[in-house]
Amino acid sequence: MTDQKDSARKKAELISNGKIYIPNDIKLPYPLERSTAGPGSGSLSITLTFENKNIKLEVSKNQNELFTLQKKHDTYRIIKRGENFLEDVKIIPTAFHAPRQAFINLENRCIYNCAFCNLSEHRFLQNYDKDKFVDLIIKASNRSDFCAVALTSGVYPNSSEIINKICDIIQNVKEKLPDIPIGVEPCIFKREEIVSLKKAGADEIKINLQIPDKDLFEKICPEFDYDNILHMLEAAVEIFGKGKVTSNIIFGLGESDETVIKTIETLSSRGIVPTLRKIRVNKDNKKKLEKALSGKIPDTSSERILHLAVKQKKILKKYNLTTKTFKTMCHPCGCCDIVSFWDI
């Protein structure tokens, strides 16, 4: 096994487990993050980097967690059941959710109810108007490591207001930061919404299919139309171009490997580069998911996470696609997934 595969396997183990215990006596160089979006939203998380791989883990107060962070000289190490697991681990800043990006969630409220979604009401967002978000992004751009902007949002009070808000923010930011790439991840229902986002200056777009298995999709995202999302993704490739469109594909809810692989193939053959993601289960979404599935959520092994990422890389290569064309959102961030071409 090569070093890269070994470190990818370790990253997959950390993703599979999802949590890390941090003893109280460790002084952290940056505050812990309480995400308002992404798979760890709602919980406190820490972002670590090792061997050119980033990972965001939920911080646990339970001393009996499988993984523990320890300080070692100027860096950190991760201990697994009392044994050394990873050396030379660093903590990296995510002042605006993702390393080197200002990834901003514009709205925590949502009129929909996807069972995996952890959007919670952080009151401060409701005090933010468009100008304040623009100011926040301009402030973030003063950081020396800043290289991209990404905007996501719940749907509230309706989709067209959110799309207009995102377009206004993009136009304002592009006036002040013309060379900074901007990615957008809103719910899309109509082709015109994609056209407006492109016209406003967005460079990349993520339209989430979320659940690859159609039957599971109906249970987890009952208010959405699977086929319409596929149509919107196709329209997005026409408008943004190949290698500029991505879509979250969440696995670990009882679907087969075959279904995940078939969905990766379906998307890739249309010029879409999927963001392949193991479901993150936590106290906020566990009950909702179990209710939707009418049963327990299966465990997902690190082997399966790696296996699917390897398959994805092969399929992307077949269609002359790569995750490396993306400058914004999850592919370059890499904190939540084994990202083909970055991690393997």
Ligand code: SF4
């Ligand atoms: S539409 Fe998006 S924000 Fe709203 S519940 Fe579904 S995943 Fe969450």
Ligand code: SF4
């Ligand atoms: S991989 Fe995506 S969801 Fe996860 S922290 Fe990075 S930007 Fe957020």
